[in-house]
Amino acid sequence: MKMTTHQPEHYNNLQKLCRICGERRNKGRPYHSQTFETQIKEVFGVDISDDRTDVHPKYLCFNCQSQISEPSNKVKEIIPVEWKGHDDDDDCLVCDIKAVVRPESFAVPEKPAPKRRKSEIKITVVKKEAAMKLKELNEHIVCSICSGYIVDATTVTECLHSFCKSCLVKHLQTRQTCPQCKILIHETAPMQYIGTDTKLQDVINKLVPGLMESEIKRRNDFYANRGLSVPLNGNSSRPITPNTQDSEPAKFPPDDGRTWFHTNDLKMSLCIEPVKKELSIPQMPMKFIRCSMKLKVEHLTKYIKQKTLISDEIELTCNKKTLANDVTLENVWLETWKRKEAPMTLFYNKKK
Template sequence: MRTAVPKRKYRRRVPVSGAGMVKCEEEEKPVTAPSLRYMTGSECLVNLTELNPYILCSICKGYFVDATTITECLHTFCKSCIVKHFYYSNRCPKCNVVVHQTQPLYNIRLDRQLQDIVYKLVVNLEEREKKQMCDFYSERGLEIPKPTVPQPNITNRGRPRKLLGPVFRIPPELDVSLLLEFIGAQEGTGSYKPLEKKFVRVSGEATIGHVEKFLRRKMELTAMCQVDIICGDHLLEHYQTLREILSAIGKSAVQDGLLVLHFGLVLSPLSFT
């Protein structure tokens, strides 16, 4: 004669609408007799704020949307947040490690599993994000992009394998990589902020004037300070494009695939008037 197996109540987490809490619903499941001492009472609530350190982006302080992880240090951010950050820096915003000298966007990957967890924990987050995206494209008369699905790759054993690729690809129009080398400042030019990022990828149609504006903003230069930019033995003019410089000077201006520009700070003629 078979002995009846008692049933144990176990807790399953489900989000509670509008409460900022995670509810533990109870369901019955057969267990063996020794496990009866682990039976729990009525349902309990877990505060969602206890999980926030693991599902919040440290840049925007919001819940992950398109969770994206840096492969060098495994820190995760929203995709749009980390892509914007890498326009100005090649370091992780959390631990400051150098992600890549010239192309940090190549070293980030979507974390779909973590994003699924966030969508299950935070009520209506996925629906709100989809609605905002649809409204954004509809207001501008643009076609709503379809979600990308990883294409399986058939291996020798016949099992599908997901292809992992970079989240962001450099547009082909950004075809020139620069190495900006600082050669010094003339006495009296005042204080300036050191240039943290000397590797830059830009369009070949950009001019030396654009490069000077970039240096002025990053180094916080005053109007009394003039920036002289040199390639090889040539002092460059503001109107010259980078593509013209490459064509005119040739391979002597290129080092390891980078167009090398030296720049120095001198007193502006305005300071003598």
């Protein structure tokens, strides 16, 4: 055998190949071919007694060893490789991987991916959504007055307890305490210490699908059964007639682009009359009106002067008590009218 520059690589490759099939051995335990010298000659017809260490591998792969141990259970026929050493042209099956009889067996394995630093490793955490039953949230979204889901959520500023707006307003007409914790809201004007909670209502609408739709349907049915049109502010009593444009129940709220020029203040009914029915004091064209409870007496007197065309200054009285201009109608209803039944009667006269 002629010594060449491929000699070191040649010896190194011989340790990795199988003596019979020429394929790469598995990573498991190697089997020395000299141990199975007799079996190899009987099964494969190969005499390894004359093997040369510089030409023939001295190990067997697991597949060839299993064929020797159980020749009756052959899975496939194995054709032994004819091993040759280096010739003058340096043509060697061991050194030149491309020239091996079974090139797929000598394929160079893919290099493992380089290890990344800990700082480069991105850990993806998959968060599982926690399921919760709706009844576990009932204490936060159910009105303690009507025992139903809150509609038009309104919160008391003193204790932050929330209720349906209609339930809370009806409760505060006779009491000044919170329906849930019984804390005093205000001695004379509890209505001024409650507010609409739109965020809470949005959460309730998402937790209870169809709640707002069913509420709108009930309101429409309420006005339709009584022959009334659904008002924009919820306070109209105009009957429905076939000749009116509102012959069908209106949607609540309307979606036809109309603008809402109103407030959510509580309304009250008034009866406005002159002190004495004299010709010098003209009467109101319509003595019954409905306005916000936050309206001040000063604004009401201007309205009366505009409707009656009185040029002189006027003053309003309730229960024979002159009202100050900076007092709201709510304070008049609480302090002077003593919360008697509506309408609250006011008298006007020229200021002396």
